[in-house]
Amino acid sequence: MRARVGVVLSAPPSRSPVREYAFELALCVHLEETTDWVVARQLGGSVASPGGRIVDVVGLVPGPGFDRRAAVTAATIPPLALESDVGVGTSVRPERAFSCSSSVARRVADRAVEVGFFEADHRGGHRVVRRAVRYPEDWFAELVAIENKPDLGSPGDLEAQLRTDVSLALFDRVVLATESYVTRAHLNRIPExxxxxxxxxxxxxxxxxxxxxxxxxxxxxxxxxxxxxxxxDVEFVAPDEKARVRRRVAERAYGKGWRPEPPGCTHATVTADGRPYCARFDRVVDPGTDCGEGCSAFEAADPPAADRAAHRADRTPWVRDPDGVARRQTGLDHFS
Known part of the structure; x- marks a missing residue:
């Protein structure tokens, strides 16, 4: 809603989530500047209870096979495609190679072809697919989970979250990032x-x-x-199940990244490193909670031009436009 003449505009009240958001984005910028990681935000960090744990920041450390994985696609390879019985040597019908419904199998196969992980063909009146490349299981060396808590004076469920991360050991390393001065008492409450x-x-x-x-x-x-x-109550998570979810997290991190879409407001702009910024209130903002009709200074406009992929490609090993490995990118809809 546009502000009326004579009304003094003030920034939205400072809330802890907003502060944590700006802290989180600043840390992502720092990690891109100081490591060779692929950095992503807000990814699932549980196995037995999907969605039960969301990790603030994930750092993917490249492994020996990273270049081979990067050559396939800039996007996330569908997890179900990776977990299917579709191989490199023999073409199969999607309905027979996936442990899911036929409609889901076809949809996942479509996406796998779209990103260049599957190749498609038409044989005997049926649509068939095969992998375009052998998946390099060694493409990431480590996954690092980072929990952000700028103010240790308001820890919330921090200790329980970190204990879960350590006991589950889905990630190779777990880190707490804070802006607070860290005392010995704080360290004693943070899990070993x-x-x-x-x-x-x-x-x-x-x-x-x-x-x-x-x-x-x-x-x-x-x-x-x-x-x-x-x-x-706890559940024991077998190593093979952890490996499956780790691969899912790695793929999601590679395809997603961390930069949000800037808001559609006349005051919106983007920092040189790709963070959404409000020129009216002179600070990094969370487009999902700070912007829109709830902001007294909001004026609807097209979002500012922001090439998030260019920012990411310039600052990380992520490859924006790989050549791809599929020899035939046959559209599956041709055979529907």
Whole structure:
């Protein structure tokens, strides 16, 4: 809604989630500047209870097969395609190669062809697919989970979240990032194995207070699934199931990244590193919560031009426009 003449505009009230959002984006910028990681935000970090744990920031450390994976597609390869019985040598009908309904199998196969992981053909009146390349399982060396808590004075469920991360060991390393001064009392409440960074989002300086331990990702994990006052129910997660979810997290991180779409407002702009910024209130904003009709200064407009892919390609090993590996990119709709 447009502001009326004579009304003094003020920024939306400072809320902890808004502060954490700006902190999180600043940390993503810092990680891109100081590591060779592929960085992503807000990814699932649980196995037995999907959606039960969302990790603030994930750092994907490239492995020996990274270039081979990057050559396939800039997008996420559909997890069900990776987990299907579709191989490289023999073409098969999607309905017979997926452990799901025929409609889902066809839809996933369509997407796998679209991103260049499958090749499609038409044989005997049926649509068939095969992998265009062998998937390099060694394309990421590590997954690093980072939990952001700028203010340790308001920890919320931080300790329980970090204990889950350590006992499940879905990620190779787990780090807590904060802006607060870290005392010995704080460290005593942070589970062993969790690293601690003190990060200043204004000047981009990071101090390593405690290095993270390497977790046993290849061992059985323990995931709390229900907490009651006098008991906690857990599930044991087998190594092969953890490996499956780790691959899903890695693929999602590679395809998603962390930069949000800037808001459609006349005051919206984008920083040089790709963060959404409000010129009226002179700060990084969360388009999902700060902007829109709830903001007193909102004026609808086209979003500012922002080439998020260019920012990402310039700052990380992610490849924006790979040549691809599929020899035939046959459209599956031709055979529908």
């Amino acid at each position: 194995g969790v690293g601690v960074w003190r990060f200043d989002p204004e000047d981009g300086v990071k101090e390593v207070v405690r290095e993270p331990d390497s977790l046993s990702t290849a061992a059985t994990g323990v995931e709390p699934v229900d907490a009651q006052p006098l008991r906690t």
